[in-house]
Structures are given as structure tokens and as C-alpha cells.
Amino acid sequence: MKFADLHLHTQFSDGTFTPEELVLRAQNAGLACIALTDHDTVEGCARAAAAAAAVKLEFISGAELTAEHQDTEVHILGYFLDLQNRVLLERIGKFQAVRQNRIREMCAALNRLGVPLQAESVFALANCRSPGRPHVARALVQENLIGNLDEAFEKYLKKGRPAWVPKTKMSALDGVELIQQAGGHAIMAHPGLNRTDDIIPDLVAAGLDGIECFHTKHSTVMSERYLELAEKYHLLVTGGSDCHGFSKKQPLIGTVRLPYEYVERLCAAKSRADEKRRPAAAR
Ligand code: AMP
Ligand code: FE
Numbered sequence: 001m002k003f004a005d006l007h008l009h010t011q012f013s014d015g016t017f018t019p020e021e022l023v024l025r026a027q028n029a030g031l032a033c034i035a036l037t038d039h040d041t042v043e044g045c046a047r048a049a050a051a052a053a054a055v056k057l058e059f060i061s062g063a064e065l066t067a068e069h070q071d072t073e074v075h076i077l078g079y080f081l082d083l084q085n086r087v088l089l090e091r092i093g094k095f096q097a098v099r100q101n102r103i104r105e106m107c108a109a110l111n112r113l114g115v116p117l118q119a120e121s122v123f124a125l126a127n128c129r130s131p132g133r134p135h136v137a138r139a140l141v142q143e144n145l146i147g148n149l150d151e152a153f154e155k156y157l158k159k160g161r162p163a164w165v166p167k168t169k170m171s172a173l174d175g176v177e178l179i180q181q182a183g184g185h186a187i188m189a190h191p192g193l194n195r196t197d198d199i200i201p202d203l204v205a206a207g208l209d210g211i212e213c214f215h216t217k218h219s220t221v222m223s224e225r226y227l228e229l230a231e232k233y234h235l236l237v238t239g240g241s242d243c244h245g246f247s248k249k250q251p252l253i254g255t256v257r258l259p260y261e262y263v264e265r266l267c268a269a270k271s272r273a274d275e276k277r278r279p280a281a282a283r
């Protein structure tokens with residue numbers, strides 16, 4: 001049987017692998033297909049696509065957009081994104097700027113607490129357009145300002161802690177549209193983790209294409225429940241490990257194995273959507 005892992009991060013957001021390392025790990029895990037879904041960026045996709053092509057591994061370009069709907073945070077995965085799409089690049093560029101400003105605000109809050117971390121150190125360590133709290137935590141450890149990453153979150157960065165800064169998010173309905181206008185399919189990420197069941201009907205009404213039923217943080221019972229919901233709403237089904245490399249214990253890549261038939265359905269939906277988008281004269 002062939003399997004896929006459609007939820008993976010690299011150094012271009014808060015993962016620790018380069019795109020090339022990710023592809024090598026996918027091969028070693030015996031995967032037939034992977035998707036790269038870094039937070040609010042597609043920066044790593046071209047490199048991952050090239051590395052995957054070189055070893056004949058199937059690759060899907062993606063991203064995981066941080067969004068909200070009615071005060072509920074929801075992550076929207078976009079698959080088959082056109083990496084040159086101007087509207088997509090412009091919109092995610094704005095949210096990357098929001099992330100960078102948030103790093104400055106978190107450092108200012110740390111400085112007020114007497115912790116001398118500079119935003120420039122975090123940017124140098126992150127070396128990507130989409131930095132987040134894990135980079136602040138790593139910079140604190142690197143500069144011996146805290147013992148370890150968990151402590152950094154517990155003491156400063158967790159919601160409600162003194163250096164926590166809320167993040168301005170895009171509307172989930174806009175996120176779905178943004179992904180689709182870039183030729184992609186919009187999938188609700190890990191509903192069991194973010195507890196976003198209640199907003200599924202609204203997102204479906206806005207054109208949501210699918211739900212991530214299989215995920216590291218989903219129990220078997222949860223996955224079955226989401227498979228039923230997917231059937232009820234005629235949605236695509238995806239799944240992935242949400243591997244962040246070595247940032248969280250052992251790398252998770254390949255530990256959630258999505259049966260390949262779901263990839264085939266995703267690809268078929270993409271072909272149908274492309275066909276609809278083509279001008280009638282070209283059909
Ligand atoms: P951000 O998007 O900047 O708010 O950061 C979110 C990321 O921080 C998540 O993807 C997790 O990888 C990580 N994270 C959130 N909470 C914790 C925690 N308590 N301990 C370690 N990592 C965390
Ligand atoms: Fe993450």
C-alpha cells in the first residue's frame with residue numbers, strides 16, 4: 001500500500017528541517033507523497049518540489065494559514081497552491097509582517113521584564129519570513145536566558161503569560177477564498193486539536209473543500225467522527241503528522257500514514273476544479 005503525509009513544516013516556519021532534509025526523511029519513511037504546509041508561507045515549496053522531483057517522490061505545494069472565525073482560531077491548509085499567485089503572495093506577505101511585528105512586541109515585553117532578548121537575534125535565528133513563538137523560545141535558550149523551550153513557553157510565551165502577544169489573524173472565510181483563487185483546495189486542519197467543530201458548517205457554506213481527519217493529535221474515535229462529518233458534508237479527507245522536525249521530541253514525519261486513495265481523490269478534485277476554471281473555448 002502507498003501512503004502520504006500531507007502536513008509537514010520546515011525551517012521556513014517553525015520546523016527544524018530544511019526542505020531537502022524533509023524529502024530525505026519522507027523517502028526513508030517509505031512515503032509515496034508529501035505536502036509542505038509551513039505556517040503562512042510558501043517559501044520552502046520550490047526547494048522541496050525540486051528535491052522531491054529528483055528522487056521521484058510525489059510533492060504537493062501547500063501552506064497552513066492561521067485564521068479565525070467568530071473568535072475561534074482555525075488553521076486552514078491550502079493544497080496545490082500556485083506559488084506565483086500575486087494575490088496569495090501579497091496577502092500572506094501582510095501576515096508575515098504581522099508575525100515580524102509580533103516578535104518585536106514579544107521582545108519588548110521580555111525587555112520590560114528584565115530579559116534582554118533583541119528582536120534582531122530572533123530574526124537571525126529564524127531566518128525566514130514567518131517567525132513565531134518557537135523562534136523566540138529557541139533564541140531565549142540559545143542566549144542562556146532560560147533553561148529549555150518548555151520553560152520559555154511556561155514562563156513567558158503561553159497565552160496569558162507576560163510576553164504573550166495576540167496575533168492578528170485573517171478571517172477563515174477569506175482564507176478559504178484566498179487559497180481557492182490561487183488554484184488550491186482549502187482544508188480545515190486538525191479540528192480535534194483546535195476544537196473547531198462548531199464552525200465547520202459556516203466554512204462549508206463558504207466553500208471549504210475538506211477536513212484533516214487524520215492527525216497526530218486525533219484519537220481513533222476523533223478520526224472516525226471527522227470521517228463521518230466529511231461524508232455528511234461531501235468533503236475531501238486529508239491527514240498528516242504535523243511534523244516540526246526536532247523541535248518536538250522525535251520527528252513525527254510518516255507516523256500518520258494517509259492511505260493513498262485520499263490523495264487520488266484530492267488530485268481528482270484539483271483536476272475537476274482546473275477544468276471548470278479553463279475558459280469554455282479552451283475546453
Ligand atoms: P505562533 O504561531 O507564533 O503563535 O506559535 C505557535 C507554535 O508554537 C505552534 O505551532 C507550536 O509549535 C508552538 N507552541 C505553542 N504552544 C507551545 C507550548 N506550550 N510548548 C511548546 N511549543 C508550543
Ligand atoms: Fe507550528
Ligand code: FE
Pocket residue numbers: 064075189190
Ligand atoms: Fe496547525
Ligand code: ZN
Pocket residue numbers: 007009037064242
Ligand atoms: Zn502544522
